[in-house]
Structures are given as C-alpha cells and as structure tokens.
Amino acid sequence: MTSKERVLAALNHKEPDRVPVDFGATAVTGIHVKIVGALRAHYGLAGGPVKVHEPYQMLGLVEEDLKQALGLDVNGVFPPETMFGFRNRNWKPWRLDDGTEVLVSDLFQTTKDTKGDTLIYPKGDMNARPSGRLPKDGFFFDTIIRQPPIVEDELDPADNWEEFGPLSESDLQYFDEATREAADSTRAVMANFGGTGIGDIALVPAPFLKDPQGIRDVEEWYVSTLTRPAYVHAVFEKQTEFVLANLAKIAARVGDRVQSVYICGTDFGTQLSTFCSVGTFRSLYMPYYKKINDWIHAHTAWKTFKHTCGAVETLLPSIIESGFDILNPVQVSAAGMDAEKLKTKYGRDIVFWGGGIDTQKTLMFGTPGEVRAEVFERCRVFGRGGGFIFNAVHNIQANVPVPNVIALFEALREVNG
16 A cells, blocks of 8 residues: 555555554644654764754654655645744754754744743744743743733624634645645645634634734633633634635645645643533534534545544544544543543544554653553554554653654554564
C-alpha cells in the first residue's frame, strides 16, 4: 500500500498492510523543535536550525527528508496564520534560553521582561500588548490573559466572534496551494482550515488578536458555560454559521485532496474525570459539532478529527453521535481510558489517532526497552482490524530523552517490518 491507501484503510476500519504513522501533521501530533533537531542529527540529515512552524507550542517543522527517515504516512495543512496571528515567512534565527538555535518567522517579535521571561506579540506588532509568555528556561509559550473588565449589561456575543468570518480570497488561495503541495506525494492529507474549534479553550484568550474583547479569560469562560449559556450559544451559533459557509468555499477549492480535517481541540477531560456532564456536552456543544460534521459528511469524503485530552470515556458515545470519525490524543493514562477497553467498546465506531505511547510516564521517564514494549502492545491492541493511526499521547515535548524517542521509531519500524 501507499501511505495514502494505508491511512484510508485505517480510517475506514480496515486493517492496512502496516500501522500508519503520523508525527507533525497537526498541532496536537507534533514534535518540539529541540527533538526534531535531535532526530535530524540521529538520522544524519542536513544540519542547521529547525523551523518553528507552530510557535505557541514551539513545534518543529518535520520536513520531507525526516518524514522519509521516520516512515510517516500523513502530510499536514495548517491555517495561514499561527496562534499568534502571523504567517510563517522570511525565516530568521532565534535562540531558546538553553542555547538551542531555531528559525522563526520574521513576525516572531519578542522582548524579555524583568524576570527573564520572553514575551511575544500578536501579529508581530510590538505596539500591542504581548499575548504569550515563554517562562525563563522554558520551552513553550503560555497565553497571557487580556480580559477587559466585564460590564454585564454591555456584554455582546459579537465580541467573542470577532475572529471568525468569511474567508478572504487570499486565504482560499493559500488553502488551494497548500493542499496541492501536501497532496503531491503518496501520503494522506490532514488539514486544519481553522474557525471550527467550537469552545476550544486555547482559542478563547485569542493570542492572535491585538485587542480581544468579550469574555477572554479561561476561568470566566468556563463559568459562563453555566451562568451565561445564552451568550455562549449565541457565540457558537454565529461561529457555526461562518464555518459552514467557509467550508463550502474550501471544499469547492480543495476537493478530494484532503482525507481528514481537524475540527476541534476543545478538551473535555482531566486525569480523573470530565469537565462537564454528558447532558451539558449534548446540550451546549453537540448541536454545533453535529451540524459541522453532518455538512462535511454530506458534501465531502473527509473524515473529521476531534482532539480532547483526559478521561473522556463517558463522553465517547456522544462524541461519536456528534459525527466525529477520529479521536485524539487517546489519553490512555487517564481514568477509564484503558486501551483494550476503548478498542473493544468503541473501535468499530471511531478511529484512534494517538494512544501509541504514554508521554506523561513511559516516554519521559521509562527506559528505551519500556518504550519499545509499550509501542508493541499499543499497536497490537489498537491496530487490529484497522481504525488506528499511530501517534503519541499529544506532542513529544522538549526534554524527553532522545534515546526514548529513537526507541519509539525503531519499535515502529519493527512492528511494521
């Protein structure tokens, strides 16, 4: 099979010739820039600083030569702008506090505060308030909350949908070109067209906007789902209206170049339980997810991708009923998320894109032998009958021991012959 055929088989719950693998095709299946650099060195690939294509999490661009070395089966298409609201262009050198040299967009504009933290600016505009903070000696950014004072009688849902709206011709042209480039290989294509992240808490503070209005504090937003449900529904309704109109334009441009689409990264789980009840999920979120998924399934052959960390087993029937085809990152270390249980109970109805290695414990603190054993076991459980794309439980972080990462890919090579 080609990589595309392999992924399509897995997405359609048919067992492919080997386990398909993704690293780097989305912002939640990526690799920190430090580890990308270490992998390039290990495989003897051309040196030089690695490009940071996703600055919020400091994810490194996995280029074609490394994709081949790692045996990857998926190409990714990302939105035209990063989480900080600027395009990747005109790469320039930059250095992490530990001395790691990387390449960033010329719009990646930063300053240092008195504590030594690095501050980054939305749209690269240093006249705006900074919207992200990289702690001193840290490896990825945290969002800076820029919540304006709330005057209850003046709250307007339009303030929380200011970042949504009709796609420009420039954006449509970008997606046309990006999907053509991504599809010009034997790999499958995973696309994130943006604007579809209903309730995604990472987007609520809007680090990409210079002066976000409305409810932009994470805590306040969660409180609002209980105290201001009409406001939240109004935001979701208008956002969904924009999403459906934009998807129609995108589908007309890109067609069947895309096999799967990233819809939403809203997290619903903690280590032990869910953020909300099944009833709240079904009343507050599910109607909008279902509208988006139903439109996609009625008008395209794309499979839809839902990211949520945590112990979400109790929500899986509703996530499936919402029309999602794919679950990520499959946090098998969380309560109730046993791999065998998930595969047996839900494996016919949803594709597991992740769950291949526990990043909290095994990959970070285990031995290479323990990494190898877990990769073999997860491929055995999730891989039977298809419905599995191998990835770690979320992104591979900066300080993961490189021998463990190498052991992961060597184990995959063994599994896949």
